Amino acid sequence: MKHRIVIGITGASGSLYASKLLQMLFTIPGELHLVASDMGWKVLAHELQAKGDSFSQFVQSLTDDSPPATTITIHDDHDFFAPVASGSFRTSGMVIIPCSMKTLSAVATGCSDDLISRAADVTLKERRPLVLVTRETPLSLIHLKNMCAAAEAGATIMPASPGFYNRPLSIDAMAEHMAGRILDQLGIDIPGMARWGD
Ligand SMILES: Cc1cc2nc3c(=O)[nH]c(=O)nc-3n(C[C@H](O)[C@H](O)[C@H](O)COP(=O)(O)O)c2cc1C
Numbered sequence: 001m002k003h004r005i006v007i008g009i010t011g012a013s014g015s016l017y018a019s020k021l022l023q024m025l026f027t028i029p030g031e032l033h034l035v036a037s038d039m040g041w042k043v044l045a046h047e048l049q050a051k052g053d054s055f056s057q058f059v060q061s062l063t064d065d066s067p068p069a070t071t072i073t074i075h076d077d078h079d080f081f082a083p084v085a086s087g088s089f090r091t092s093g094m095v096i097i098p099c100s101m102k103t104l105s106a107v108a109t110g111c112s113d114d115l116i117s118r119a120a121d122v123t124l125k126e127r128r129p130l131v132l133v134t135r136e137t138p139l140s141l142i143h144l145k146n147m148c149a150a151a152e153a154g155a156t157i158m159p160a161s162p163g164f165y166n167r168p169l170s171i172d173a174m175a176e177h178m179a180g181r182i183l184d185q186l187g188i189d190i191p192g193m194a195r196w197g198d
Contacts, residue, residue, distance in 0.1 A: 003030040003188060006084050006094040006123070008116035009055075011039025012135040014098035014160045015047040016171065019062065021097055021179040024190050026068035033084050033091070034059060035075045035115050037103070077115045084119040093129030093186050094119055098160055101136050101143050107155065108146035120155075130155040131185050133178075156185055166194050 005025065009018045025032055036044065036055040044050055044058065051061040056074050063072075075082040083089040096103060096116060103117060107130075112118035123130040132155050136143060147157045158181070162174040180193040 003028070003092040003186070004033070004090070005030065005186065006033045006035070006091055006119050008094065008096040008099075008103070008119065009034070009036040009040040009044060010096060010098060010100040010103040010116060011037055011043045012098035012100040012160075013043065013047065014133070014135045015040075015044035016175045017133060017160055017178055017182075018044065018097045019048060020172070020175040021095065021182060022059070023062055024176070024179050024183060025188075026063060026070055026072075027190075028069055028188065030070045030092075032070050032072050033075060033082075034072065035077050035082075035084070035119065037077045037100075037114060037116055039100070040077075040116075075115055079115055080118060082115055085115060085122065087122045087126045091123070091128060093131070094123040095131040095133065095182055095186070096120060097131075097133040097182065098135040099132040101134070101146070104132060104134055104143065104150065105146045107132065108149040108153075124153050124155065127154060129186055131158050131182055132156065133158050133160050133182060135160045158182060158185065165196065 041055045050058040052058050106117035107120045112121045151157050162178045168174045180190050
């Protein structure tokens with residue numbers, strides 16, 4: 001069965017990780033449902049000097065060079081009528097990348113006041129994979145407790161902390177390696193990804 005993955009992009013630093021993850025997912029046949037929070041789009045536009053005036057234009061710009069192998073649907077973060085807001089809409093899992101401490105706390109407490117946190121809530125209750133690519137430093141006790149609560153509820157906490165053991169030569173290489181490790185969590189294999197021991 002082709003994958004159907006939900007990607008939430010929130011207003012933490014690290015938009016490059018989201019961009020790399022999307023570019024990788026675009027190469028694999030499947031179905032993508034994308035949601036950017038208001039701050040997710042603003043921080044992304046700032047960090048990546050994104051082309052276009054909106055998140056959908058940015059996503060479009062990522063597919064300029066080659067058409068995506070996957071279908072892409074973009075949802076408004078305030079649209080609770082979107083299919084991903086319901087557990088009856090079956091998905092292969094969800095990644096929130098980057099995941100702000102605010103959205104982490106919403107996931108940890110079940111406070112679903114936007115589509116990203118609602119879709120994450122649904123992913124947990126349906127026992128589907130949920131990967132939170134959290135980003136903040138240093139971490140307060142509140143952040144750490146929220147990570148514990150989300151992990152206890154079934155989420156995978158995957159802080160945006162790239163490794164150096166593969167001796168990356170660029171920021172892009174570091175972000176791509178991180179994106180590949182995230183896809184491992186969803187059981188999606190990207191050909192050519194450098195792996196220790198290969
Ligand atoms: C440039 C910039 C960088 C930010 N980086 C982080 C960050 O790394 N981690 C974090 O938790 N919040 C960060 N924030 C704050 C969040 O954007 C803010 O808490 C927001 O309410 C998150 O909302 P959201 O989770 O709905 O996107 C940053 C804000 C700005 C403007």
